[in-house]
Amino acid sequence: MLKILLPTIMLVPTIWAVPAKYLWSTTLSYSLIISLISLTWLKSSAESGWSFLSPYMATDPLSTPLLALTCWLLPLMILASQNHTAPEPISRQRTYITLLTSLQIFLIMAFSATEVIMFYIMFEATLIPTLVIITRWGNQTERLNAGTYFLFYTLAGSLPLLVALLLLQNNTGTLSLLTLQYTPSMQLSSFADKLWWAGCLLAFLVKMPLYGAHLWLPKAHVEAPIAGSMVLAAVLLKLGGYGMMRMMIMLEPLTKELSYPFIIFALWGVIMTGSICLRQTDLKSLIAYSSVSHMGLVAAGILIQTSWGFTGALILMIAHGLTSSALFCLANTNYERTHSRTMILARGLQMVLPLMTAWWFIASLANLALPPLPNLMGELMIITSLFHWSWWTIALTGGGTLITAGYSLYMFLMTQRGPLPAHIISLDPTHSREHLLMALHLLPLILLISKPELIWGWTA
Amino acid sequence: MNPYILAILLFGLGLGTTITFASSHWLLAWMGLEMNTLAIIPLMAQHHHPRAVEATTKYFLTQAAAAATLLFASITNAWLTGQWEIQQITHPLPTTMITLALALKIGLAPLHAWLPEVLQGLDLTTGLILSTWQKLAPFALILQIQPSNSTTLIILGLASTLIGGWGGLNQTQLRKILAYSSIAHLGWMILVLQFSPSITLLTLLTYLIMTSSTFLVFKLNKSTNINTLATSWAKAPALTALTPLILLSLGGLPPLTGFMPKWLILQELTKQGLAPTATLAALSALLSLYFYLRLSYAMTLTISPNSLLGTAPWRLPSTQLTYPLATSTALTICLLPLTPAISALLTP
Numbered sequence: 001m002l003k004i005l006l007p008t009i010m011l012v013p014t015i016w017a018v019p020a021k022y023l024w025s026t027t028l029s030y031s032l033i034i035s036l037i038s039l040t041w042l043k044s045s046a047e048s049g050w051s052f053l054s055p056y057m058a059t060d061p062l063s064t065p066l067l068a069l070t071c072w073l074l075p076l077m078i079l080a081s082q083n084h085t086a087p088e089p090i091s092r093q094r095t096y097i098t099l100l101t102s103l104q105i106f107l108i109m110a111f112s113a114t115e116v117i118m119f120y121i122m123f124e125a126t127l128i129p130t131l132v133i134i135t136r137w138g139n140q141t142e143r144l145n146a147g148t149y150f151l152f153y154t155l156a157g158s159l160p161l162l163v164a165l166l167l168l169q170n171n172t173g174t175l176s177l178l179t180l181q182y183t184p185s186m187q188l189s190s191f192a193d194k195l196w197w198a199g200c201l202l203a204f205l206v207k208m209p210l211y212g213a214h215l216w217l218p219k220a221h222v223e224a225p226i227a228g229s230m231v232l233a234a235v236l237l238k239l240g241g242y243g244m245m246r247m248m249i250m251l252e253p254l255t256k257e258l259s260y261p262f263i264i265f266a267l268w269g270v271i272m273t274g275s276i277c278l279r280q281t282d283l284k285s286l287i288a289y290s291s292v293s294h295m296g297l298v299a300a301g302i303l304i305q306t307s308w309g310f311t312g313a314l315i316l317m318i319a320h321g322l323t324s325s326a327l328f329c330l331a332n333t334n335y336e337r338t339h340s341r342t343m344i345l346a347r348g349l350q351m352v353l354p355l356m357t358a359w360w361f362i363a364s365l366a367n368l369a370l371p372p373l374p375n376l377m378g379e380l381m382i383i384t385s386l387f388h389w390s391w392w393t394i395a396l397t398g399g400g401t402l403i404t405a406g407y408s409l410y411m412f413l414m415t416q417r418g419p420l421p422a423h424i425i426s427l428d429p430t431h432s433r434e435h436l437l438m439a440l441h442l443l444p445l446i447l448l449i450s451k452p453e454l455i456w457g458w459t460a
Numbered sequence: 461m462n463p464y465i466l467a468i469l470l471f472g473l474g475l476g477t478t479i480t481f482a483s484s485h486w487l488l489a490w491m492g493l494e495m496n497t498l499a500i501i502p503l504m505a506q507h508h509h510p511r512a513v514e515a516t517t518k519y520f521l522t523q524a525a526a527a528a529t530l531l532f533a534s535i536t537n538a539w540l541t542g543q544w545e546i547q548q549i550t551h552p553l554p555t556t557m558i559t560l561a562l563a564l565k566i567g568l569a570p571l572h573a574w575l576p577e578v579l580q581g582l583d584l585t586t587g588l589i590l591s592t593w594q595k596l597a598p599f600a601l602i603l604q605i606q607p608s609n610s611t612t613l614i615i616l617g618l619a620s621t622l623i624g625g626w627g628g629l630n631q632t633q634l635r636k637i638l639a640y641s642s643i644a645h646l647g648w649m650i651l652v653l654q655f656s657p658s659i660t661l662l663t664l665l666t667y668l669i670m671t672s673s674t675f676l677v678f679k680l681n682k683s684t685n686i687n688t689l690a691t692s693w694a695k696a697p698a699l700t701a702l703t704p705l706i707l708l709s710l711g712g713l714p715p716l717t718g719f720m721p722k723w724l725i726l727q728e729l730t731k732q733g734l735a736p737t738a739t740l741a742a743l744s745a746l747l748s749l750y751f752y753l754r755l756s757y758a759m760t761l762t763i764s765p766n767s768l769l770g771t772a773p774w775r776l777p778s779t780q781l782t783y784p785l786a787t788s789t790a791l792t793i794c795l796l797p798l799t800p801a802i803s804a805l806l807t808p
Contacts, residue, residue, distance in 0.1 A: 095701065106715075121796075124714040132704065135761040144757050151753065152746060155713075159742035162723070166730040166738075192735075199739075 001057045004041075004071065005108055007034050011101045020090045024082050027097050031075040031104075038071035042454050049458065050114075050178060057112040058178070065318050065455040066242055070107045070235050072444065073325065074100060077227035079437045080329055083336055084225060085137075096137060100227055103129040107235055111242065116165055116175040119246070120158070123203075123239055127154055130236065133228040134220055146219035153216040157206035164199035168250065181249050188254050197254045200247050201262070207240030208295045210262060211269020221288035222341070226332040229284065233291050233328055234321035241295070241317050244302045245310060259303040266303065267386075267396040269296035274403035278410060282341045283334065286411055287327045290367060293404060294320045297397070301382035304389045307458075312381025314457040319374040319445060323366040326441035327411075330360055333434050334415065337427045343411075348420035349427075356430050357416045359438040366445060368408035369401065374448045374455065461506050472499030473593060480597035485544045486534030490527060493565070493597055497523040500594065503586050515581025519590075522574040526564040533557035547604050559607055559616075565598040567639075568646050569620040576627070576639040584684070587635055588675040591642055592668045599649075599664055603657045610654050614737060618744070620647025625747025632686045634678055637751055638671065641710060644748045645671075651741060652725045655732050658806040663721035665806075666795070670718055673706045673792045676785040680778055689759045695775055702789060704756035709792045711749035717795035724803060 011030055018026045041064045044051035050058040059067060077100050085093045103126055110122035127150075135147035169175045172183045188197070206213040217237075221229050248255065273292040280286040294316065301313035333356060334346045350357040369376040379401065386393040448455060472495055480492030497520065504516040537554035538544050549555050560571065567575035579587050607613055624644025631637045645667045652659045677699060678684070681692040693700045709716035714723075722745065729738040795802070 121714040121719070124719075128705075128708060128713060128716075132761065135757060136763070144762070147757075147761075148750070148753060152750070155746055155749070156743065159746070160739055163726055163730060163735055163738045163742060166727050167735055169727075170731055 001052050001054055001059070001112055004034060004038050005057075005105065007037075008074075008101060008105050008108060012098055015094050015097050015101065023090070023093060023097070024078065027101075028075050028078050031071075031078060031101075035068075035071040035075060038068050041067055052112075053114075056114060056118060057109070058114045059112055060458075062245060062314065062457050063111045063242065065314065065457075066235070066238055067108060067111045068454075069238070069318055069321050070104065070111065072440075073231060073234050073321075074104045076325065076329075076437060076440055077230050079433060079440070080230060080332060081225065081227045082433065083431075084332075096133075096227075099129045099133055100231070103133075103231060107239075110239060114177050116177060116180070116246070117169075119243070120162060120165060123243065124155075124158060126236060126239070127151060130220075130224075130228065130232065133231075134224045137225040137228070138223040139225070140223060142219065143223035146216075146223035149216040150220040153206050153209075153213060154203070157203035157213070160199035161203035164196050167196055168200075172250075177246060183250075185252050186250075194254060194258060197251055197258055200251060201244060204240040204243040204247070205262060205299065207243070208237055208299050209240070209292060210299055211265045211272060211292065211296055214269065214273070214292045217292055218285050218288040221291065221328075222282065222284045226328060226335075229328040229332075230325040233287075233324035237291065237295055238317045238321060241298050241302060241313060244299070245313070248302065248305060255303070255305060263300050263303045266296040266300040267393060267400070269293070270300075270400035271396055271403065274400055274407060277407035278403065280407075281343055283331045283343050283346075283411070283415070284328065284341050286343075286407065287324060287331060290327075290404070290407065291320070291324050293400065294324075297379060297382050297400065300386060300393075304385060306385045306389070308381045308385040308388075311457050312378045312383075312385065314378075315374050315452065315455050316378030316382060318455045319366070319378055319448070322441055322445045323363060323375060326359070326363045326438060326445075327367060329434075329437050329441065330356070330363055333430065338424060343414050345421070346424060347414060348416070348418045349424075350416040351420040352424065352427050353430050355435065356438075359435075359442065360412055360416050362442050362446075363438075364408045364412035366442070367411075368405040372449045373445060374452060375445075377452060465502070469499050469503055472496075473503075473589070475499075477593065477597045477600075481600050484546050486530075486537070486546055487544065489546060489601055490531050490534065493523075493527050493530065496594060496597055497527065500586070500589065503589070504582055506586075507583065509581075511581045512583075515578045518574050518581075519578045522564060522578075526561045529557060529561035529564070533561060546601065547606075549605050555605060555607055556612065558601070558605060559612065562598045562602050563616060563650075566595050566602075566646055567643055568616050568650060569623040569643060570616075572620065572623060572643045575643060576631075576636045579635045579639040579642075580633055582635070584635070584675055584679045587638070588672060588679075591638065591671050591675065595646075595664065595668070599660075602650075602653065603660060607654055613650055613654055614734070617647045617649075617651030617653075618737065618740060620644060620650065621741050621744040622647075622747070625744050625750075628748060628751045631751070634684055634686070634689065634755075637755070638674060641748060641752075642667075642671065644745070648721060648725055648741065651737070652728050655728050656724075658803065658808065659721065659724045659728055662724065662803060662806050666717055666721050669788050669791045669795075670706065670710050673785065673788040674710060676780070676788065677703050677706065680780050680785065686755065686758045689755065690762075692759055693763050695778075699785075699789075700760050702793070704760050705793050706789060707752040707756045708749075711752040712745050713749070715796050717792050720796050720799050720802070724799070 015027060041059050044061055044064060049060045052059045085096055106122045106125040110119055113119040131147050131151055135143050171186060209217050221232055270293050273289045277286050277289045298313045298316050301309040335341055338346050366373050366375050369379045383397045386397055476492045476495030476499060480489050483489040501516055501520055505513050533554040537549055540551045564571040621644050624640045624647060628637050628640030649660045649663045681695055683689045709718035712718040712722045726738045
């Protein structure tokens with residue numbers, strides 16, 4: 001574990017000490033090496049499920065795919081940020097990469113934490129670098145409002161979580177995930193226990209986000225710079241899903257009765273946010289609402305507590321992380337050229353940037369869950385387990401799949417096909433860096449088709 | 461100010477607090493508190509500005525009233541129990557009176573109304589002394605008395621956190637913002653007093669460090685309102701980059717130091733079965749966080765030429781010592797991993 005954590009921490013002095021002309025290449029190559037080493041975590045063969053054990057950190061088949069995704073994302077973020085930070089003074093560029101790296105450190109510690117309070121502290125710690133990235137390096141005035149919504153929605157959910165965790169510690173005497181799964185289930189009957197149940201889950205539901213508490217997400221994703229959008233969509237939302245999956249073990253048997261409104265919100269959110277996507281004019285906003293839609297499905301999959309539900313949720317989290325990040329990078333290539341996120345201002349790009357169209361095509365197909373990509377496998381497992389839980393959900397999930405296909409195709413056709421407006425005939429050709437970025441996003445997604453055991457989780 | 465006079469006044473301040481710390485007799489404790497008040501009065505009024513004199517007058521009146529109440533309470537206790545020991549207050553009447561007197565001394569809600577106005581009338585250095593040093597002596601007394609009415613303390617605590625949060629929301633003057641921040645933090649300290657005085661002491665010490673950092677940052681930038689703070693990026697860029705971390709530490713965000721007292725207090729409250737109180741106190745911290753966040757937005761996260769909110773002031777080289785600011789900033793940001801060591805140090 002320290003093999004990855006210490007090099008990531010040491011990346012910070014590297015950033016400040018390396019000469020200016022080698023800054024981006026050095027940080028990119030070091031973070032790529034770290035992410036390649038992090039792939040060793042995927043081979044976990046311990047009997048108890050926990051591998052790479054140390055007193056405070058460990059990995060298990062649930063956290064390993066998320067850790068690999070997090071480590072993989074840092075070089076991608078560095079690759080994506082190189083262009084838009086180029087006009088800034090070198091010390092600001094260094095500060096930016098330091099923020100990304102510190103976010104990475106907190107995320108690694110969060111996903112590998114064995115003690116739930118450590119997970120909580122790191123979960124909260126990720127808020128500060130993300131807040132600074134959104135509000136300092138975002139581009140429009142709305143970014144301040146976005147930062148405030150982001151911080152306060154998350155904190156309003158997570159402060160009750162802290163109290164709930166402290167109550168759990170009083171009750172069971174420990175908050176170590178290694179032993180918490182073996183403690184006898186608690187007598188949970190009073191109204192206060194129901195409030196405790198809600199307190200445990202609320203923070204993660206806001207983070208995922210659940211449909212009723214999702215207002216921070218479109219603001220934050222849209223106003224953030226590309227690295228901020230990438231890390232938000234790919235990893236930070238998954239912190240919510242991961243937290244929920246960890247906490248579910250302790251919340252029995254209340255979940256059977258109390259989870260109904262949240263499942264309904266999640267499924268209704270799939271339909272609603274999908275419909276909102278069909279009417280969007282802002283490209284990043286469309287991708288942001290698409291994230292809410294997919295994560296609604298993940299939330300529903302987790303809340304019904306079946307093994308296919310959990311597996312589907314994990315697969316969908318990984319696949320959605322890669323896809324959503326890829327879509328934000330694609331939107332950013334548009335933004336860097338036209339400095340606008342409005343879709344109708346950058347249409348018919350297939351004429352001008354045909355190779356990028358290939359990436360748009362694959363990313364849009366991944367978003368609408370085309371077989372055999374893992375997006376479909378995750379969605380299918382969740383839909384199947386929801387159907388088993390209640391036949392009626394097929395109306396919502398089926399409709400959701402249809403709407404997802406609708407807006408993904410709409411996004412592709414709007415940006416790539418159709419007449420090319422006269423004002424963007426001369427755009428910069430696609431940089432090799434951008435091709436590399438897209439390849440590094442979509443290639444792992446395609447490769448996961450052949451070995452989905454890596455992201456199955458516990459049912460491996 | 462004449463250096464001899466300044467030396468005498470600062471000596472008086474130090475002596476007053478030391479006398480209160482070292483005393484076991486109520487009369488001596490009262491004497492120390494009065495010495496503190498008298499020594500700081502000329503410091504507050506040194507600029508002879510009407511606003512400063514007004515602040516001094518208000519401070520004197522409230523502190524004198526508090527000290528008189530304290531004296532009256534200790535005499536009542538001597539009448540009722542026959543002794544003057546500080547730690548032997550058992551009768552509920554003098555205990556309640558002393559609690560309220562000390563609450564007025566430090567500025568706990570609902571006895572907080574003087575603090576923003578007094579702090580606003582002072583220059584930043586004297587304000588720093590008022591916010592940090594002047595809290596030590598009353599707290600030495602608060603930590604020693606065993607309060608009998610637990611509901612009073614919880615109500616004082618919750619009211620302070622809520623009033624400190626809501627009151628600071630509409631302020632643009634930095635000293636008033638810090639006054640309301642002080643009220644909120646004092647509320648947290650009082651919440652846990654009856655369960656674990658060592659956590660109260662830890663909260664007080666971390667609050668002192670964080671507030672000193674903030675005051676010293678404002679002194680270096682010579683700024684007293686939000687607009688002037690917006691020009692600090694040109695005077696001290698590295699410090700401007702660090703100040704959001706100081707402010708968010710005041711707001712209690714992990715992984716910064718300010719989270720440590722909140723975490724320990726919430727843990728103690730939940731152990732005592734006061735989970736709704738804990739949740740309410742935690743959520744009231746969000747109110748304060750809003751204006752700390754607004755300060756960091758104005759100072760660091762919106763940088764010229766995107767927005768220049770303040771008129772550009774004269775930029776003279778700063779004569780301020782950097783060592784105190786550097787130490788307090790480092791402590792404000794990095795102290796959370798040492799939580800077990802610090803709480804072990806402070807437990808008797």
